[in-house]
Amino acid sequence: MSVTEDKLAERRALRGAAQQKLLAFASLIVLVIGFSLASPNFFQVSNIMAILQAASVNGVLAVGVTLIIITGGIDLSIGTLMTFCAVMTGVVLTWLGMPLILGVVASIATGALCGLISGTFVAKMKIPPFIATLGMMLILKGLSLIVTGTKPIYFNDTPGFTLISQGSLIGAIFPAFPVPNGVLILFLVAGVTAWILSRTVLGRYTFALGSNEEAVRLSGVNTDAWKMAIYALAGGIVGIAGLLIASRLNSAQPALGLGYELEAIAAVVIGGTSLSGGRGTILGTLIGALIMSVLTNGLRVLSVAPEWQTVVTGAIIIIAVYADQLRRRAAS
Amino acid sequence: MGLAMPELVRMEGIDKHFPGVHALKSVSFDLRAGEVHALMGENGAGKSTLMKCLSGVYQPDGGRILIDGAEVSLPSPKAAQDLGIGIIHQELALMADLNVAQNIWIGREPRLTFGRIDERRQNADAAAIFQGMNVAMDPRAPVSSLTIARQQMVEIAKALSYRSRVLIMDEPTAALNDSEIAELFTIIRKLRAEGVGIIYISHKMDEIKRISDRVTVMRDGAYVGTVEAAETPISRIISMMVGRELSDETVTVPDLSAAETALEVRHLSRGRELKDISFALKKGEVLGFAGLMGAGRTELARAIFGAEPPDHGEIIVHGQHVTIRTPSDAVAAGIGYLSEDRKHYGLALGMDVRANIALASMERYTDRLGRIDEPRLRDIARDYIASLKIRTPHDRQEVRLLSGGNQQKVVIAKWLLRDCDILIFDEPTRGIDVGAKAEIYRLLGDLAAEGKAIIVISSELPEILRLSHRIAVMCEGRLTGILPGGAGQEEIMALATEREGMTVQ
Numbered sequence: 001m002s003v004t005e006d007k008l009a010e011r012r013a014l015r016g017a018a019q020q021k022l023l024a025f026a027s028l029i030v031l032v033i034g035f036s037l038a039s040p041n042f043f044q045v046s047n048i049m050a051i052l053q054a055a056s057v058n059g060v061l062a063v064g065v066t067l068i069i070i071t072g073g074i075d076l077s078i079g080t081l082m083t084f085c086a087v088m089t090g091v092v093l094t095w096l097g098m099p100l101i102l103g104v105v106a107s108i109a110t111g112a113l114c115g116l117i118s119g120t121f122v123a124k125m126k127i128p129p130f131i132a133t134l135g136m137m138l139i140l141k142g143l144s145l146i147v148t149g150t151k152p153i154y155f156n157d158t159p160g161f162t163l164i165s166q167g168s169l170i171g172a173i174f175p176a177f178p179v180p181n182g183v184l185i186l187f188l189v190a191g192v193t194a195w196i197l198s199r200t201v202l203g204r205y206t207f208a209l210g211s212n213e214e215a216v217r218l219s220g221v222n223t224d225a226w227k228m229a230i231y232a233l234a235g236g237i238v239g240i241a242g243l244l245i246a247s248r249l250n251s252a253q254p255a256l257g258l259g260y261e262l263e264a265i266a267a268v269v270i271g272g273t274s275l276s277g278g279r280g281t282i283l284g285t286l287i288g289a290l291i292m293s294v295l296t297n298g299l300r301v302l303s304v305a306p307e308w309q310t311v312v313t314g315a316i317i318i319i320a321v322y323a324d325q326l327r328r329r330a331a332s
Numbered sequence: 333m334g335l336a337m338p339e340l341v342r343m344e345g346i347d348k349h350f351p352g353v354h355a356l357k358s359v360s361f362d363l364r365a366g367e368v369h370a371l372m373g374e375n376g377a378g379k380s381t382l383m384k385c386l387s388g389v390y391q392p393d394g395g396r397i398l399i400d401g402a403e404v405s406l407p408s409p410k411a412a413q414d415l416g417i418g419i420i421h422q423e424l425a426l427m428a429d430l431n432v433a434q435n436i437w438i439g440r441e442p443r444l445t446f447g448r449i450d451e452r453r454q455n456a457d458a459a460a461i462f463q464g465m466n467v468a469m470d471p472r473a474p475v476s477s478l479t480i481a482r483q484q485m486v487e488i489a490k491a492l493s494y495r496s497r498v499l500i501m502d503e504p505t506a507a508l509n510d511s512e513i514a515e516l517f518t519i520i521r522k523l524r525a526e527g528v529g530i531i532y533i534s535h536k537m538d539e540i541k542r543i544s545d546r547v548t549v550m551r552d553g554a555y556v557g558t559v560e561a562a563e564t565p566i567s568r569i570i571s572m573m574v575g576r577e578l579s580d581e582t583v584t585v586p587d588l589s590a591a592e593t594a595l596e597v598r599h600l601s602r603g604r605e606l607k608d609i610s611f612a613l614k615k616g617e618v619l620g621f622a623g624l625m626g627a628g629r630t631e632l633a634r635a636i637f638g639a640e641p642p643d644h645g646e647i648i649v650h651g652q653h654v655t656i657r658t659p660s661d662a663v664a665a666g667i668g669y670l671s672e673d674r675k676h677y678g679l680a681l682g683m684d685v686r687a688n689i690a691l692a693s694m695e696r697y698t699d700r701l702g703r704i705d706e707p708r709l710r711d712i713a714r715d716y717i718a719s720l721k722i723r724t725p726h727d728r729q730e731v732r733l734l735s736g737g738n739q740q741k742v743v744i745a746k747w748l749l750r751d752c753d754i755l756i757f758d759e760p761t762r763g764i765d766v767g768a769k770a771e772i773y774r775l776l777g778d779l780a781a782e783g784k785a786i787i788v789i790s791s792e793l794p795e796i797l798r799l800s801h802r803i804a805v806m807c808e809g810r811l812t813g814i815l816p817g818g819a820g821q822e823e824i825m826a827l828a829t830e831r832e833g834m835t836v837q
Contacts, residue, residue, distance in 0.1 A: 200702035201694050208691060211680035218639060218677050219692035219746065220663025278682045 023323060024271055024287040031291060035298035042301050049178060055293035056165070056182035057082075057245050059286060061264035062271075063186075063193050064237030066285045067230050069268055070197075072210040072277025073129035075231070077118060077136035078238045079260030083253070084140045085110045085242025090153030090252035093161065100158055107246075108239035114140065115235015119228035137261070144254040153252045165247035182244050186286075189240055194282035196233075206230055210277025266313070267292055270320040291316070337364040340400065340498055340529040341417075346385055347394030355381045357554045358395065363498060363529040368520060370532045370544035370561065373573055374765035378553040379533050383500050386531075387419045388412035418491030419500040424483050426475045433458035433471035436490045461489045465519050481512035488519065499523065500531045505539060506763070509625035517543050535765065537566045549573055574767045585801045585817040586781075588614045593651070594785035595667070595754050597636065600645030605631040607809045609645070613754070613785045618776065620800025621789040623828050628809040629789045630672065633756045637669040638662040649754065663692060665754075668747030670740070672759035672789075678743040681732035685724050686713040688731050688742050692750040716745035720775065737761075737768025744775065755779065756787045761795060773799060793821055 036043040061078050068075045085107040093103040114136065121132035155161040164181060171178035197203035205226045208216045217223045246252050271288030273280030292313060299309045341363040348356035356378050363369050371379050384390040386397065388406035396403050399415050406412045426435050433454045434441075442450040442457070458471035467485050475483060484504060491499055501520075505513045520530060520543060532544055540547060541561060549556040549572040556572050591614040600609040605628050613619050621629045635642040638656040647654055649665045656662045662669070671677035679688055690697065690709050697705045697712075713727040720741045724734055731742055740760060747755055757776065761769045776799055780786050790796050796803055803815045805827035812827040 196702075199704055199706075201698045201704060202702055204687065204690075204694055204704060208680045208683060208687070211682045212676070214677050215680055216691065218637070218659050218669060218671065220660040220750070221692070221694075222658070222660050278680075 059289035060241040062267035083257030086246035086252035111239025112236035116232040119231025123224040123227040345395035373550035416497040418496030428476040596648040620796040623806035627806040668752030
């Protein structure tokens with residue numbers, strides 16, 4: 001086999017994964033074009049920024065849970081963990097009056113620690129991920145309410161806290177593109193995570209665990225430790241989502257959080273990541289989160305009642321996964 | 333027997349194309365009532381494709397299929413079933429949590445009013461089928477409680493429940509021990525006497541001689557020939573399969589008196605599975621482990637490898653005591669284990685050749701940030717693909733698309749890259765076709781000649797005799813003896829059946 005043939009064959013092998021993303025991306029474009037034609041208010045810079053901003057929290061959560069889903073697991077605790085991270089930030093900044101940077105550290109560290117705990121349940125205690133994280137979901141929801149005494153913590157005493165999400169670093173440099181920081185953070189988190197998945201050992205083991213955990217263990221890899229590390233990394237990313245939502249609301253709302261995990265998992269699924277593990281991409285998840293955000297926004301611009309928006313989102317999830325099934329069947 | 337019996341199936345000039353592959357090239361095949369017709373050929377020869385055409389899974393592009401002399405079309409598996417063609421797949425497709433009768437009648441449950449299932453009739457009908465097979469089986473037993481052999485009988489009963497007159501069996505004995513095989517053959521002979529035509533796919537030559545009336549051989553998607561089983565020597569069948577005569581190579585035992593001891597196991601025990609096992613293995617030596625199914629050989633391998641750590645005992649590697657509680661301890665000590673079940677325990681099937689070769693050594697090819705050195709891994713993967721002659725279009729091919737022999741080589745490459753110098757091969761050629769087997773044997777010999785210490789576990793005595801410098805024999809969790817290479821089969825069988833408290837002279 002000549003070198004060029006070799007390259008061609010290699011490219012063919014990689015094309016399947018690309019097609020999966022292409023399909024999701026094409027749907028996104030079709031949605032954007034459709035809404036733009038339906039309403040002149042849709043394709044405006046301010047509205048596009050609103051769509052991106054709305055996608056940032058769900059997007060970051062979805063990127064985190066993508067890691068866990070690729071290992072063949074699931075994390076139902078990310079929604080209430082996000083809230084718990086926001087609450088811990090409130091404790092550090094508002095109650096203890098510490099500087100902003102420590103609030104940031106507190107949120108990410110809380111997320112990573114809780115992720116590590118979930119990971120320990122799953123890896124060491126062999127509790128199925130669904131059950132372990134269901135338990136964590138309820139524990140964290142309760143803890144948020146206990147710590148705060150069920151009342152929100154406001155960040156009025158911390159100047160600049162709202163800028164984490166609302167400010168615009170890019171807008172300060174290029175006034176024509178007032179991209180909110182929340183969106184910038186989403187793309188940064190997605191970029192770094194995609195890099196980790198494709199270029200590092202941690203990423204390789206993430207896919208390998210989802211592909212065949214026992215074979216990885218019998219290759220002498222300490223699968224338990226790596227799995228815990230992956231859950232911890234995902235938790236840290238959830239901590240970033242906690243900062244974003246706290247900054248957007250200028251408060252830590254202890255009752256919030258439930259339901260966010262399902263939205264995030266929906267974005268992952270729309271993005272073509274397999275719930276059975278071993279396959280998935282961050283780019284797909286990012287597109288999935290954007291599709292959900294475009295849909296919500298577009299339907300609102302068209303004055304569709306909010307209750308119908310939920311119905312449409314549900315239908316989109318089913319259509320997206322069915323389309324992916326059809327593509328797979330055609331490929332094999 | 334033979335010509336007097338009516339012809340059940342005739343396939344003429346069957347052609348089948350897949351994108352880029354001419355899978356069946358004008359293949360012909362026929363089956364008579366009351367015969368066992370073996371279908372043989374290396375993996376990829378087209379046996380399964382041909383059978384899928386007969387069972388309605390694939391539609392042939394050309395040729396015709398006649399049942400009872402009338403041309404039929406088989407657009408779906410259901411259509412084939414209705415014509416009395418039943419297939420028993422190599423990987424059993426039973427629902428473990430349902431009981432035996434529920435599995436047999438799934439989708440065709442006898443109904444009562446309001447959609448209730450007539451469990452009593454279902455059980456009685458299932459019992460009647462088993463009675464016809466001369467098999468004692470409780471229709472209410474959950475399938476998960478049955479051994480693989482008993483599950484297979486449920487599959488056969490299920491196929492018979494469709495009033496199948498043609499039964500296709502794809503490697504039915506792959507997971508059975510000798511007594512279970514004997515029982516299966518009794519059932520097959522009974523069905524044959526009742527006029528059922530059986531198409532029997534297997535790689536095991538001795539079985540073909542024992543059970544089949546005629547043998548059809550395929551190679552590279554083409555029909556090679558059909559011979560009478562009783563009159564044809566095995567070597568002739570093999571040469572039809574591979575297109576050449578295989579020489580019966582025997583092992584030459586090298587002089588290892590000066591060789592250093594690589595691995596020593598002392599008084600290893602675990603539960604009732606392993607009882608006080610001690611042996612030593614030298615560098616450059618191939619130590620074969622023979623024994624019947626359930627003798628504890630795989631358990632011993634997994635204990636040494638830390639997959640299921642032993643309760644007691646010492647393991648000494650290159651003169652150093654080592655503690656092995658997990659596979660990563662074993663790998664750190666330079667021990668690699670190649671499981672009999674590559675798909676579950678050896679490979680990440682959905683990942684590519686390069687990633688699988690690197691799976692055990694990933695951490696060595698990463699920098700402080702955890703970045704993987706892909707160009708380096710690509711070069712390494714290509715080196716192994718060349719040196720082990722792994723047949724793959726490129727190093728990014730998913731390993732699930734490789735043949736069994738090439739998958740095995742990928743696992744070998746994984747351990748070689750990890751510098752493992754003690755390699756434990758558990759059934760190294762299971763599911764691998766004849767031509768690739770010889771290649772794996774050569775590779776094992778080369779590895780030993782390079783100074784690797786090798787343990788080979790095999791249930792096929794010819795394989796043990798062909799490879800081993802010494803032969804350890806186990807029975808019921810005990811090591812009953814170690815014989816020199818080239819020992820007689822009778823000696824080995826005597827040790828393999830030596831029960832506790834008995835002695836062999």
